[in-house]
Amino acid sequence: MPSPYVLKNPPIDKNRIQKICKKVIDEANDDRKLALEAHRFFRQKLEENPQDATAKNLLVDCLKLAQTSKGSILKVVDLLIKLDAAQNRGSDKSESDSLYSQLDTLVD
Secondary structure (H helix, E strand, O other): OOOOOOOOOOOHHHHHHHHHHHHHHHHHHHHHHHHHHHHHHHHHHHHOOOOOOHHHHHHHHHHHHHHHHHHHHHHHHHHHHHHHHHHHOOOOOOOOOOOHHHHHHHHO
């Protein structure tokens, strides 16, 4: 009969969560850059032809996408802070201060 598998480390630890959050933030930054690049393209198209309704709609959609990606970053950071606060309840405050400094480096 096989013995049950016992994990040595928790499946989702603090480092793994930070790595996932960093990946989400990086992807959101890439999405924002691409949306702003597309916005510049459609703005140029509108300068060439101000009556182009499709370009106007796509210009607005690009701005919405850029704003959404920035909002996603803020949500990830907020969730990470809430998670850290929940884990550190009753523990030393200097640990949570270090998380805030780590978040600053992630966003930069």
